[in-house]
Amino acid sequence: MEAHTKQFRKRNAILTCLQGTDTHPSAEMVHEMLHHEHPDISLATVYRNLALFKQQGLIQSVATVRGIERFDANTEPHVHFICTGCDAVLDLHQISVPHLGEEVQQTSGCRVENCQLTFTGLCGKCQSI
Amino acid sequence: MEAHTKQFRKRNAILTCLQGTDTHPSAEMVHEMLHHEHPDISLATVYRNLALFKQQGLIQSVATVRGIERFDANTEPHVHFICTGCDAVLDLHQISVPHLGEEVQQTSGCRVENCQLTFTGLCGKCQSI
DNA sequence: TTCGTTGCAAACATTTTGCAGTTTC
DNA sequence: GAAACTGCAAAATGTTTGCAACGAA
Numbered sequence: 072m073e074a075h076t077k078q079f080r081k082r083n084a085i086l087t088c089l090q091g092t093d094t095h096p097s098a099e100m101v102h103e104m105l106h107h108e109h110p111d112i113s114l115a116t117v118y119r120n121l122a123l124f125k126q127q128g129l130i131q132s133v134a135t136v137r138g139i140e141r142f143d144a145n146t147e148p149h150v151h152f153i154c155t156g157c158d159a160v161l162d163l164h165q166i167s168v169p170h171l172g173e174e175v176q177q178t179s180g181c182r183v184e185n186c187q188l189t190f191t192g193l194c195g196k197c198q199s200i
Numbered sequence: 201m202e203a204h205t206k207q208f209r210k211r212n213a214i215l216t217c218l219q220g221t222d223t224h225p226s227a228e229m230v231h232e233m234l235h236h237e238h239p240d241i242s243l244a245t246v247y248r249n250l251a252l253f254k255q256q257g258l259i260q261s262v263a264t265v266r267g268i269e270r271f272d273a274n275t276e277p278h279v280h281f282i283c284t285g286c287d288a289v290l291d292l293h294q295i296s297v298p299h300l301g302e303e304v305q306q307t308s309g310c311r312v313e314n315c316q317l318t319f320t321g322l323c324g325k326c327q328s329i
Numbered sequence: 330t331t332c333g334t335t336g337c338a339a340a341c342a343t344t345t346t347g348c349a350g351t352t353t354c
Numbered sequence: 355g356a357a358a359c360t361g362c363a364a365a366a367t368g369t370t371t372g373c374a375a376c377g378a379a
Contacts, residue, residue: 138264163308174294175295178292178295185321190310190315192311194309195308
């Protein structure tokens with residue numbers, strides 16, 4: 072019900088925005104993407120709700136690119152590519168994440184809760200510039 | 201010769217500090233670690249030289265933990281564990297990085313220059329708190 | 330009226346930069 | 355003297371927070 076009341080429209084718009092994109096946006100990018108639909112939305116609201124969603128496990132932080140945090144509504148473990156030319160964060164669906172959690176636990180005693188495999192380099196577009 | 205002249209003593213101390221630790225320190229941690237040997241070193245100098253070393257490929261940024269960048273003088277691809285309890289960044293020497301660069305290139309067209317495999321969770325100490 | 334959500338502006342923390350002073354050659 | 359490095363303070367940047375106003379129940 073929450074999603075349909077006016078009170079939660081902005082909160083819901085933020086989550087929907089993230090769920091409907093694969094660009095792994097920053098808070099400011101989300102704010103900009105929502106500007107058309109919600110011209111009066113505040114950046115503070117975006118930050119507040121992103122923090123809330125993250126705490127609830129609805130989204131995750133997948134990278135920090137040039138000091139800016141980038142988010143993803145896909146919380147399944149998957150692989151990312153960060154382009155150092157255009158700062159794009161891409162999904163690499165073709166590559167699968169090795170499941171090494173148990174091996175880590177056994178060899179180091181650390182309890183694994185999450186795993187990120189991230190490549191950096193130049194995306195196709197930026198290679199031809 | 202550079203390392204022995206007074207002019208480069210601080211710069212060298214910063215690099216040596218990083219090379220002699222496996223704690224993956226932040227700029228502020230480096231600053232603090234050097235305080236005993238160089239009581240007058242400025243945080244700005246640490247930041248400036250870290251940026252320089254990174255650009256020269258002498259060090260790499262391995263993670264951003266709670267918004268703070270962490271550095272490593274080991275630029276070989278290796279695996280890290282970030283503890284969400286104490287913010288420690290640990291090396292997982294036992295686990296090897298899968299070499300998927302070519303597969304990434306072939307399936308996505310992205311040119312891979314670097315790869316990071318990072319686990320998060322609770323380290324041994326923090327599990328028993 | 331009580332609770333949760335928001336916008337705004339101020340505060341905050343980390344990082345970067347301008348500039349003057351010092352060292353090296 | 356020219357070039358490079360540094361400390362200090364100020365600025366810039368991304369993010370968080372306090373507070374008053376608003377909306378829902």
